């Protein structure tokens with residue numbers, strides 16, 4: 001039994017917090033009670049089970065703690081998640097969009113095996129073994145129009161991958177949440193210059209940058225952009 005008091009996040013749907021408002025801990029409500037994905041702490045409060053959401057393990061959690069201006073989460077979203085890895089962040093997104101669906105694309109076979117093992121009870125995750133550089137290659141497995149693209153891929157062409165997937169799948173006015181890791185684009189150049197360069201690529205392709213959140217506190221050389229089609 002824990003004596004932690006959990007309450008709804010003041011802004012983000014289906015995200016929960018505990019502790020002081022200026023330094024909260026984040027949680028999502030466990031869609032599969034009793035089930036852990038990455039060794040996270042489970043807490044029961046008023047008969048509901050919550051999973052602690054670690055901002056040092058999940059850039060989406062880090063972004064939410066850094067107070068983005070826009071709320072982009074809803075329980076029934078259709079999401080395309082690029083770079084699903086072994087399932088840490090996608091599992092929290094699965095708790096949040098519990099009436100929606102998340103197509104999780106990952107190209108490393110070993111990570112895909114772990115993703116399947118870690119999330120097979122979560123019926124709203126569709127794991128897809130594929131390369132995000134080739135969006136059309138997984139088109140046969142995606143059956144719903146996409147409201148939200150989330151991308152966390154450490155590759156030199158991060159903005160280009162995002163644009164190609166959003167051009168292909170994202171609804172008009174839909175949102176892209178894009179993690180940019182400057183080190184993967186150029187390890188010598190200053191991070192700020194790389195971020196500007198990637199933003200320009202997105203804008204040139206007709207996308208609107210709503211927000212740019214620096215998460216260096218949690219993940220070195222990373223920002224997260226909120227982008228609208």
Ligand SMILES: C[S@@+](CC[C@H](N)C(=O)[O-])C[C@H]1O[C@@H](n2cnc3c(N)ncnc32)[C@H](O)[C@@H]1O
Nearest residue numbers: 083084085088089106107108131132133152153
């Ligand atoms: C930083 S990790 C993602 C962590 C994950 N988003 C999380 O928070 O739980 C990046 C992942 O992207 C995958 N990846 C890199 N390039 C890719 C590509 N072109 N297509 C699909 N997946 C890719 C890697 O194999 C790795 O698992």
